Amino acid sequence: xxxxxxxxxxxxxxxxxxxxxxxxxxxxxxxxxxxxxxxxxxxxxxxxxxxxxxxxxxxxxxxxxxxxxxxxxxxxxxxxxxxxxxxxxxxxxxxxxxxxxxxxxxxxxxxxxxxxxxxxxxxxxxxxxxxxxxxxxxxxxxxxxxxxxxxxxxxxxxxxxxxxxxxxxxxxxxxxxxxxxxxxxxxxxxxxxxxxxxxxxxxxxxxxxxxxxxxxxxxxxxxxxxxxxxxxxxxxxxxxxxxxxxxxxxxxxxx
Amino acid sequence: xxxxxxxxxxxxxxxxxxxxxxxxxxxxxxxxxxxxxxxxxxxxxxxxxxxxxxxxxxxxxxxxxxxxxxxxxxxxxxxxxxxxxxxxxxxxxxxxxxxxxxxxxxxxxxxxxxxxxxxxxxxxxxxxxxxxxxxxxxxxxxxxxxxxxxxxxxxxxxxxxxxxxxxxxxxxxxxxxxxxxxxxxxxxxxxxxxxxxxxxxxxxxxxxxxxxxxxxxxxxxxxxxxxxxxxxxxxxxxxxxxxxxxxxxxxxxxxxxxxxxxxxxxxxxxxxxxxxxxxxxxxxxxxxxxxxxxxxxxx
Numbered sequence: 001x002x003x004x005x006x007x008x009x010x011x012x013x014x015x016x017x018x019x020x021x022x023x024x025x026x027x028x029x030x031x032x033x034x035x036x037x038x039x040x041x042x043x044x045x046x047x048x049x050x051x052x053x054x055x056x057x058x059x060x061x062x063x064x065x066x067x068x069x070x071x072x073x074x075x076x077x078x079x080x081x082x083x084x085x086x087x088x089x090x091x092x093x094x095x096x097x098x099x100x101x102x103x104x105x106x107x108x109x110x111x112x113x114x115x116x117x118x119x120x121x122x123x124x125x126x127x128x129x130x131x132x133x134x135x136x137x138x139x140x141x142x143x144x145x146x147x148x149x150x151x152x153x154x155x156x157x158x159x160x161x162x163x164x165x166x167x168x169x170x171x172x173x174x175x176x177x178x179x180x181x182x183x184x185x186x187x188x189x190x191x192x193x194x195x196x197x198x199x200x201x202x203x204x205x206x207x208x209x210x211x212x213x214x215x216x217x218x219x220x221x222x223x224x225x226x227x228x229x230x231x232x233x234x235x236x237x238x239x240x241x242x243x244x245x246x247x248x249x250x251x252x253x254x255x
Numbered sequence: 256x257x258x259x260x261x262x263x264x265x266x267x268x269x270x271x272x273x274x275x276x277x278x279x280x281x282x283x284x285x286x287x288x289x290x291x292x293x294x295x296x297x298x299x300x301x302x303x304x305x306x307x308x309x310x311x312x313x314x315x316x317x318x319x320x321x322x323x324x325x326x327x328x329x330x331x332x333x334x335x336x337x338x339x340x341x342x343x344x345x346x347x348x349x350x351x352x353x354x355x356x357x358x359x360x361x362x363x364x365x366x367x368x369x370x371x372x373x374x375x376x377x378x379x380x381x382x383x384x385x386x387x388x389x390x391x392x393x394x395x396x397x398x399x400x401x402x403x404x405x406x407x408x409x410x411x412x413x414x415x416x417x418x419x420x421x422x423x424x425x426x427x428x429x430x431x432x433x434x435x436x437x438x439x440x441x442x443x444x445x446x447x448x449x450x451x452x453x454x455x456x457x458x459x460x461x462x463x464x465x466x467x468x469x470x471x472x473x474x475x476x477x478x479x480x481x482x483x484x485x486x487x488x489x490x491x492x493x494x495x496x497x498x499x500x501x502x503x504x505x506x507x508x509x510x511x512x513x514x515x516x517x518x519x520x521x522x523x524x525x526x527x528x529x530x531x532x533x534x535x536x537x538x539x540x541x542x543x544x545x546x547x548x549x550x551x552x553x554x
Contacts, residue, residue: 088466089554111471113554118468126554127466128459133266136258140265145467154260170258193468 039063039102040197040228041087046096047251048082055079056251057086059096066196069229071239074248080232081125083248084199087230088124090116101196118146121190121227123200131175135166135185138174142192153192160188164218180211187218197228216242268464269457272449272481280449280482281489284537287442288493288530309417314382317411318343318397319375336376339406343380346400348391350383375409442486442533443540449482450541454548465553475549479541486537494530498523 041064050056057079064070072080086093090113092106099105100116108116129138136157143153161167164184169177174185183204190198203219204212219242223229233239320332320339336354344352355377382391394410401408454461461474502523 091554110550114465114468114470117466122466124466127463130460130463136263137266141268141464142467144265144268145464145469147473150265154263158258158260167258171263 039065039099040068041230042097042099043083044097044099046083046086046093046098048079048086048094050251055082057082058249058251060246060248061096062246064197064228064230067223067226067228069223069231069243071231071233071242071245072248073233073236073239073245075250076234078248078250080234080248081201084124084201084230084232085126087197088117088120088122088126088199089113118193119196121193121195121198123186123190123198123203125201129174129182129186129189131173133174134171135161135174135177136170138185139189139192142189146193148193157192160192164188179206180215183207183215184218187215187222191222191227195227197230198222200229200231202233203231268469269460269477272453272485273456277449277481277485280445281485283445284442284486284489284533285493285496287438287445288490288533289497290438305421308420310384312413312417312420314384316380316382316394316397316413318378318380318401319409319411320378320401321375321407321409332376335406336378338404339401339408340378342400342404342406343378343397346392346397348383348386349380351381353379355379439533439536443536446482446486446537446540447544449486450479450544450548453482454478454545454552458552461549461552462554471549471553474553475542475545478549479538479545483538483541486541487534490530490533490537494527498526501526 041062043060043062045059045061046057047059048057055077060079060083062070072083074080086098087100090100090105090108091110092098097104100108101119103116130141133141139157139160140150140153143157144150158167158170161170164187166177166181166184166188169181174182177185187200187203190200198219200219204215207215219229219231223243231239231242233242236245239245318339320336340352340354343349357376361376380397394412398408398410457478461478464474465471
C-alpha cells in the first residue's frame with residue numbers, strides 16, 4: 001500500500017515523541033491523573049446532567065496518550081456515548097475540564113472546532129453513513145469535507161476500501177450493504193482523513209461472533225498502526241479482551 | 256473492480272435544493288423585482304413629469320377669439336384671430352402667441368355652414384418664463400386688451416388646473432418608501448423561508464459534514480449558494496424584463512409618452528439599481544438565517 005495506516009501513524013506518533021507500544025499501556029497508569037503533555041484527550045472531572053433522552057455523565061477523569069487504546073464500559077445510561085460525543089463536538093463540557101490534543105476546548109473557537117475534528121475518526125450515531133450515496137461516495141464525503149482534491153483522495157479511498165474488503169462493492173449504494181459491510185465502510189470512512197484518534201460507539205454491535213471478531217481485527221490493525229482508539233462498549237468482557245477499560249457508573253439520581 | 260476511476264464523479268456534498276421551492280423563489284423574486292422596478296419607474300415619472308407639466312400649465316394660456324356678429328361689417332374669424340395675436344403678442348409678460356390651425360370639427364362646421372359659422376379660433380400664449388408672477392398678465396387684462404380693439408374672446412387659464420394635475424401625478428415618497436421596504440421585506444422573508452426549509456432538509460448532512468471536519472464557512476456557502484444564486488438570477492431577469500418594458504415599449508405608446516416623459520437614462524439607471532439592492536437583501540437575509548441555523552446544526 002502506498003500510504004497504509006501503519007505508515008502514516010508511525011510517522012505521527014514519532015512526531016509526538018511517544019513510543020507506540022508504551023502508549024497503549026500508559027492509559028491505565030494515567031487514568032484518573034491530572035497533567036501530562038502531548039496527550040490526545042484529557043478528562044478532568046467532566047460531568048453532565050441528563051437531558052431528555054440523553055444520559056448524564058458522572059464525574060469522569062482520564063488521560064489518553066497518542067496511540068493508546070481504551071474502552072469506556074458501563075451500564076446503559078452511564079454516559080459512555082456522551083463522553084465520546086463530548087470529544088467529537090469539542091465544546092466545553094457542562095462541568096469539568098476537557099482537553100483535546102493538548103488544548104483546553106474552551107480555548108478552541110467555535111469556527112475552529114471543525115479543524116480539530118479533522119484529527120478524529122468518528123464512528124458515532126450522530127455521524128452515520130449516507131445510505132443514498134455509494135460506498136465510494138461515502139468515503140469521498142469525508143475527504144471532500146476537508147477540501148481534499150479528488151485525484152489526491154481517490155487512490156486513498158480505494159486503498160481503504162480494499163483494506164476493509166469492500167473494493168468490489170465500491171459503486172453500490174451504502175444502503176444495500178449488510179450490517180458487516182456497513183461497519184467496515186464506517187471504519188474506512190473514519191480513517192480516510194488519517195485521524196490521530198478513532199472514536200467508536202459500540203463498534204461491531206449487532207454482528208455475529210465471526211464477523212465481529214473479524215471487525216475487531218481491523219480495529220486491532222488500526223491501533224497497531226498507531227492510531228489511538230476510544231470505544232464505548234456495553235460488553236465488559238469483550239472490552240477487557242481488547243485492552244484497558246475505563247469504568248463508568250450511572251450518575252447519582254439517574255433513572 | 257467494477258468501479259471505473261476515470262468515469263467516477265462525486266455527487267454533491269449537500270443534496271440539491273428542491274426544484275419546486277426554487278421555482279417558487281424564482282417566480283416570487285422575479286415578480287417582486289418587476290414590481291420594484293416599475294415602482295421606481297413610477298417615482299421617476301412623478302419626479303420628472305410633474306415639474307414638466309406644472310411648467311407647461313402655469314406658463315401659458317389659451318385664448319379663444321370669437322367672431323363678432325354684432326358689427327355691421329363682419330370680420331372674418333381668421334382676420335380677427337390674427338389681429339388678436341398681434342395684440343396679445345405685444346401685451347407685457349407674453350413671450351409668444353400662436354394662432355392654432357382650426358380643429359377638425361371647426362373645419363367641418365366651416366365647410367358645411369360657411370367660414371363665419373366656426374365658433375372660435377384658438378391662440379396659445381406662452382408667458383415670459385423668467386417673469387415674476389406679479390408681472391404676468393391676468394386673464395382679465397388679456398380679454399380687456401382684446402375688447403378695447405373690438406375683439407371678443409374668452410380666456411382659458413391653465414393655471415387653476417395645475418393643482419389637480421399635480422396632485423394626480425404626485426406619488427407620495429413616503430408611501431413609496433414603505434412599499435419598497437415591504438417588497439424588500441417580502442423578499443427577505445421568502446429567502447429566509449427558503450434557507451430554513453433547505454436547512455431542515457439537509458440538517459443531517461450538515462451535521463455529518465461538520466463532524467467530518469468541514470468548516471462552518473464552507474458549509475454555509477454550500478447551504479446558501481443554490482438559493483442566493485437562483486434568487487439573484489430571478490432578480491436580474493425580473494429587472495431586465497422591466498427595463499425592456501420601460502426602454503422599448505413605453506416610448507412606442509404615443510398617448511402615454513405624451514403625458515409621462517419617456518424613460519431616460521437616469522430612470523433606467525435608477526431602475527437597474529433595484530435588482531442590485533434586492534440581491535444584496537437576499538444575500539444578507541440568507542446569510543443571517545443560514546448562520547443562525549448553522550450554529551444549531553454544526554456541532
